[in-house]
Amino acid sequence: MTQNFKALVLTYKTAPVAVREQVSLAEPAVKQLLNFIRDYTTTSDVLVVSTCNRTEIYYVSEKDFSNEIFKGLALVKNIETGFEQHFSSISGLQAVNHLFEVAIGLDAQVIGDLQISGQVKNAYQWSADENMAGPFLHRLMHTIFFVNKRVVQETSFRDGAASISYAAKELADDLTTSVREPKVLVVGVGEIGQDVCLNLVNTKFQHVTILNRTLDKAEKLAQKCGFKSGSIEQLQEEIRKADVVISSVSGNEPLITREILKGISFLSHKFFIDLSMPRSIEASIEEIPGAIVYNLDDIQEKTNEAVEKRKASIPRIQAIIRDTIGEFEDWSKEMVVSPTIQKLKNTLEKIRQEELARFLKNSKPEEAEKLEEMSRSMMQKILKYPVLQLKAACKRGDAESLTEMLHELFNLERTAEKK
Structure with a gap:
């Protein structure tokens, strides 16, 4: 398969x-x-x-x-x-x-x-x-x-710590090296937005504001991180104050547009980091002097100790994957013969039940129990070898001929139809 x-x-x-x-x-x-x-x-x-x-x-x-x-x-x-x-x-x-x-x-x-x-x-x-x-x-x-x-x-x-949200924090750090007490605005508190905020905790970014369409979620996250919060209606005013705007808002249309930025004077550079897909920051904002927009393709992997450790682990992980895929491939091949195995089990069970019924007519209860146990054990042992051979044939890639032989020997198709 x-x-x-x-x-x-x-x-x-x-x-x-x-x-x-x-x-x-x-x-x-x-x-x-x-x-x-x-x-x-x-x-x-x-x-x-x-x-x-x-x-x-x-x-x-x-x-x-x-x-x-x-x-x-x-x-x-x-x-x-x-x-x-x-x-x-x-x-x-x-x-x-x-x-x-x-x-x-x-x-x-x-x-x-x-x-x-x-x-x-x-x-x-x-x-x-x-x-x-x-x-x-x-x-x-x-x-x-x-x-x-x-x-x-x-x-x-x-x-x-290495993720898109962590890389965004690292980028914000680099962009504000010359800014004293930089102000960060985080818009959106989905999974990525939450991670961004958690990565900003205990860093040089002490002035962080979180905005969200659902105010309650922004307030809870802000309380957890020790930041300020507000509703999305405050977006224009908070952008005015911020040095860095990090957005991870979901939606089909950009939330932060040139229209929203009208009337905001850019006394120095203002950086916009867009972590949304589709994008939530209008790309044309960059046409405004002083506005610089970074999207997902601009966020490059930071060479740090965490990433280097992860890279060092890659050969070991690839070896684990190779071994596991080998086992999965064996299982996948066995799936092809599993209907045959089930039909064979059903055929042998039918024979066992018929013969057991014949011998149990005049037997005592204790004898019936022993016959049941003995016949079930015998059936399992008889079944064991064809199943092992089928699985071995799967690994060799020649299960088809053995499957056909079992169907002929035990008349499996007819048994399945009767059942």
Whole structure:
């Protein structure tokens, strides 16, 4: 089954931020796309991972459904075609390995970014919600989660602080080296916004204000961090005061626009860091003298001790992934013969029940118990060797001939039909 696992992949490596925001999918849109794929293709085990740095669609099928999936994506996002050229298509073990690397953080823009693990888990939950997660995807995802635990326990990959939000803090630090008591405005308290605020705690940034559409959330986070808070209606005034504005607000249209900045005098540089996807800060703001905008593509990985430790762990993590994928591949191959094994079990159980019924007619209760135990034990021993041989044949890649032989010997198709 692994050979039929396919992935359509668009990432920060293959597409600029303008394209990524075009195809970025929030939860409702992901579920719409999942339903489209279910209704217009014959694929199974579908996973849609969409973050600020990637949009990826995984599915299991012998047939290539790229065109149908792209049509669905264009329909859900109400966009013109042309984005397809930024997607690459991979399949088989390459697709499996890629999903491992994405979920663990090896393929993240900031290596080891913890947020991606949670985002992949959410994507898996959404697939399950829409009944698009089959046995293959369930097994694959839980295998990935297990590897994530091994990575934490056996390597230094999760040590230190390195993420998009941490990189944003580092960038703000660099931008304000010459500013005495810099003022920071954080807009939005989603997962990334919360992480930004937590990373600003106990730093040189003592004047931080948090704004959010839901005031209660901003107040709770501000109280936790020791910062100020306010409602989104104060946006223009707080931008006026701030040296650095960090935005991670979700929405289809920019929140911070040139219109909002009208009337604000820029006595010195004002820095805008946009962590949203789609972008929440209008790019044309940079046309205003003194305004400088940084988006996700501008946030470069900081060379620090935490990142270097993570890089040093990569060979060990890749070895863990290779070993685990080998075991997963064995399981995947065995899935092909599992229906035959089940049919064989059913056939032998039917024979056992028929013979047991014949001998139990005149037997005593204690004899019946012993016959039941003895016949069940004998059946399991008889079954053991064909099953072991089938699994061994799977690893050799020649299970088909043995499967056909068992069907002939035990008349499995007819048994299944009668049952």
